[in-house]
Amino acid sequence: MKTPIRVAVTGAAGQISYSLLPRIASGAMFGLDQPVILQLLEVPVEKAMTALEGVAMELDDCAFPLLSGIVLTDDARVAFRDANWCLLVGAKPRGPGMERADLLKENGKIFTTQGQIIDEVSAENACVAVVGNPANTNAMIAASKARRLTADRFSAMVRLDQNRAQTMLAKKAGVATTEVSEIFIFGNHSPTMFPAFGHAKIAGQPVETVITDRAWLEGEFCEKVGKRGAAIIAARGASSATSAANALVDHVRSLATPGAIHSIAVRSDGHYGFDENVWAGMPVKTISSGTYEVVTGIPLDDFAKGKIAATNKELLEERAMVADMLG
Numbered sequence: 001m002k003t004p005i006r007v008a009v010t011g012a013a014g015q016i017s018y019s020l021l022p023r024i025a026s027g028a029m030f031g032l033d034q035p036v037i038l039q040l041l042e043v044p045v046e047k048a049m050t051a052l053e054g055v056a057m058e059l060d061d062c063a064f065p066l067l068s069g070i071v072l073t074d075d076a077r078v079a080f081r082d083a084n085w086c087l088l089v090g091a092k093p094r095g096p097g098m099e100r101a102d103l104l105k106e107n108g109k110i111f112t113t114q115g116q117i118i119d120e121v122s123a124e125n126a127c128v129a130v131v132g133n134p135a136n137t138n139a140m141i142a143a144s145k146a147r148r149l150t151a152d153r154f155s156a157m158v159r160l161d162q163n164r165a166q167t168m169l170a171k172k173a174g175v176a177t178t179e180v181s182e183i184f185i186f187g188n189h190s191p192t193m194f195p196a197f198g199h200a201k202i203a204g205q206p207v208e209t210v211i212t213d214r215a216w217l218e219g220e221f222c223e224k225v226g227k228r229g230a231a232i233i234a235a236r237g238a239s240s241a242t243s244a245a246n247a248l249v250d251h252v253r254s255l256a257t258p259g260a261i262h263s264i265a266v267r268s269d270g271h272y273g274f275d276e277n278v279w280a281g282m283p284v285k286t287i288s289s290g291t292y293e294v295v296t297g298i299p300l301d302d303f304a305k306g307k308i309a310a311t312n313k314e315l316l317e318e319r320a321m322v323a324d325m326l327g
């Protein structure tokens, strides 16, 4: 048996975590031979901590063979101590009529504190994946607090958008989702994101040779991927949870699998026209667990360049709004 890895999860009594934790404990995230210790963080409020105890009781009752231990805490130093992976889910979700940027000031504070503590107490080369919205800018805030961990250890999740785009293309073409490949997300996890259909393939063929309706690709497709989160909030009265948890499983598994090519939001060093030091979605190739290189050379036409300029502008605006939280 391998040595257990420590996985810290924040917001552990929330709705995403309720779907996420059993997937981690069952081996879906790190593999069927990798034991895990879950280090679960909630806010120091009786209701939240009692709910967290209930979550832990249910995990116990699953008798997962790979679950080597569960730590329940309201102390971030305990949750992140020696953690190999820090999954930052805990934050306020938006309600109907709100944009994710509306959460910026309120949720940003969480990531200043947690970024600093993770840097102080987590394992060497810990990986941090941010889900709490606005995820890109929260990852930037957390990374800005780090003195030991390098900025490339901090990523934000755009995999849900990639998965959404994959299914929408499959449905439009009338094929299985497995037939859709190389659909990557550029930019912010917000309606400005760009699902780069020009590069994607269906059954190995360029998307546009199968879906010849360019107006649909530029219009309805991009808009529906960007606004899918709002559509779910409108339908469910709560933001996506199972699909968000599933996307985080995919995000981490791909980031831990050498050779995997997938979309994550990482610190930009200028690729694809993004400003340096914004956290922008782009395709990366995993080199070794937690390390990656940006996939370069994806051709962008004028439409794609315009979409990337718009999402980059929004990322810059978000960065300006939290300038006092950085560094």
Ligand code: NAD
Residues within 6 Å of the ligand: 010, 011, 012, 013, 014, 015, 016, 017, 041, 042, 043, 048, 089, 090, 091, 092, 093, 094, 110, 130, 131, 132, 133, 134, 135, 157, 158, 160, 161, 189, 239, 240, 241, 244
């Ligand atoms: P939720 O309200 O059900 O759960 C959030 C939990 O976080 C709560 O239990 C709360 O007590 C806890 N929490 C708040 N502050 C905390 C802190 N400082 N430390 C530890 N725990 C804390 O919300 P949810 O539906 O699970 O969503 C969580 C976040 O994920 C939201 O910001 C939501 O917008 C975001 N989200 C992101 C994506 C994405 O694709 N990036 C997808 C879905 C949801």
Ligand code: LMR
Residues within 6 Å of the ligand: 093, 094, 100, 133, 160, 189, 228, 229, 230, 232, 239, 240
């Ligand atoms: C999503 O995309 O479903 C989440 O980011 C939740 C939201 O606020 O849209």
